[in-house]
Amino acid sequence: MPDEGPVRTILRMRAREGCVEAFEAAWRVAAEEISRTQGSLRQELIRDADDPQTFLIVSDWRDQEALDAFGPSAAREQLTAALRDLRESGEKNTYEVLSTVVGRGPGIRVRVTVTVPQGEEAAYEKAYRKVAERMRGTPGHVREELLREPGTGTYHIFAEWLDEASFEAWTDDQSHLDQTAPLIQYICENFERATYHIVARPQESPQPGGGVVQAAPRPQPVARVEPVAAKPAAPSAERSTVDSSTDVLVVGAGPAGLTAAIELARRGVPCRLVEKRPDAAGTADKAIGVQCRTMEIWENLGIVREAMDAGIWLHGQTVFVNGRQTHQVDWDLPDLPYAHVGLPQYETENILTKCLAGHGVRVERGTELKEFTQDADGVTAYLVGADGRAETVRAQYLVGADGAHSTVRQKLGLTFEGGMGMFPQLFMLGDVDLDWSMPEGHLLRFIHVEDDEMKGMLVCVPLKGRNRYRVATLAPPRLQAEIGSNPIPPGFQAEYDPPSLADIQVVLDELAPEPTTASNLRWSSIFRIKHGIVDRYRQGRAFVVGDAAHLHPPAGGQGMNTGIQDAWNLGWKLALACGGDAAPALLDSYEAERRPAGKAIVDRAVKIAFTDEMDMDDEREQFLLEMQMTLSYAGSPLVGAHGDAFDGGPQPGDRAPDAHDLRRFGVGHPTRLFELTRGTAHTLLVHADGATPQDEYAGFDKLAEKVRGFVNIYVLASPDADVPAGLDVPVLRDASGTFRAAYGLRGTGAYLIRPDGHVGFRTSPVAAEALDAHLAGIFALGGTDSFHQGGNA
Known part of the structure; x- marks a missing residue:
């Protein structure tokens, strides 16, 4: 027989009665070793459908020479020895492979990239082999291989599927978690996935000395087709269509949508908030954790007392693994303004709805967004109200806060990075x-x-x-069996x-870990969520926030709190844009800041869902991370710094911390820093001490004159500072040095605090020109030397 091409050996074996499972297990162990043999292409075990005791062992080899070399090898002896006592009979045939047709259609390739921590490479590879074994026989799954970048902990899985439908059916089937479970701890972080269409397989070409080799197909990324904004027909309705206008149309009255509308309304921006659901929620059916950072936001909105009265303080966390307590963490951190609160989402929505009504805006319930289009000047949306009346709404901007089933996301053509439903539960x-x-x-x-x-x-x-x-x-x-593999x-x-x-x-x-009885079941549900994050947070004049932009597993209450912070970040920027006071690139900073934050939080939430949550040595630091207190927009185009005369303190983009014991003449009690930064404006905090020269105070007056109208400015003076009388800037004394210590100041300096409570800019010494340049990236310029005076204060 010619020895220049691939060959296939087929062994027919019949297992002994009662030894079928042992036979299969023995083959798998041996095949794993054989697959590492030089020249081995594929090992396959096939069982006769009519006779479960009869198997075919199929072995593909590069050529006859490779097969001959395998004959006397230790791997072959292992296979023979393992099966000898488990089989009744066996026969062998070897064939020359003349031609192979692979799969049907061009198929797809899915690339999964993950970087594992140093020292865990062997454990990852072991976990992968376990998953690969479980993948055998999965409908539509053709083949896959694991590759490692030399000298690194970065691995790539290249998996081939018959078509995209087969792959999506597998990801939609919740039972696939059982297959992929060993890898979940590794793909919670530094995980990427991409899908490629196989567009061609070059013909096999002769190689020197005979034999053939098939060129590896060059994967082609699936092109993303941007939606074409063709104007749809207005929805039909029994009643006549009416036209109306507003500055911003917010779709979805969950916590994110309500927060967005509040941020606009309290700045005097006309907005409408529509919600498809006819009635407000009335059961504890969603998020129940309000994080420390959200409580700070609610203090700014003036609703933190209502939240404290309606909720319950969460004192800490206790973790048990296999019945043994492994962690117990106290969350009572006295240096934080607020602790973590347990509050059902329907209560959260009730509090936010009342707050919005206090600003003159009501939720339009039973009103559904059907279609919308965009142009250079605005958005045209088509709504149908609870009474069946169709309405055309013209707005400057559209905010999609319409949740996991977002119509806005769908109409914009936004896709989930790596696909939605990477690990459905x-x-x-x-x-x-x-x-x-x-x-x-x-x-x-x-x-x-x-x-x-x-x-x-x-x-x-x-x-x-x-x-x-x-x-x-x-x-x-019971419920898994009832639902089966139906997509949910x-x-x-x-x-x-x-x-x-x-x-x-x-x-x-x-x-x-102890005998426990459950009683008084008030409400229950099956819950399904797919986690992922969309590729874009903005397209033109439309934005997505909350679950419309990112989906989380139900761990840590991250989804609702992250959505609130999306709206908190976007609201003040949209308000400036609607008033014509925003710099051209201001709205672009929403995606630049919130999408990386959302990606990190989604990855973190997935990790928490599948692992022992306490995975950091510093339990305080982990708590602050979970509460999003250490979330930073460092690297954002909207933050900056000048000078380096700081001893620590928050970096540009960091959350601005509170400070206590600030004293103001005429006020009989200490003032908190958060009382100065509260509201809708930027706040410039200028620090002065005993070394600050008198002429520099005159510069503070000039600075205040320039920014007045869109930035609130305060001088925070140390007890030894010689502040001149008649200064045209409000002055408070940093009586205990808490501001100086918290902000790392060792002389004259300034911090610009954004309306969302993050540091936008810092300078030490105070450089007016650098501050001017930074403010020009936020506010529209009204002239050569001064900023537009119509900004929100």
């Missing part, structure tokens, strides 16, 4: 009473780990009321029977 949630002796006010997390894989998890978050908790856990086998959209599922008290009790019996 089916959860059940319930609101119950638990009769246990766990620490009061602690978020409780129970994890069952087996063979380095998470087999079970239960999260219990305190609610207001004695021993009342929201429990979240993976759906039980994100969100709560009303079409399936809700979990019962007995379903929740089963999980408690398995995971809670």
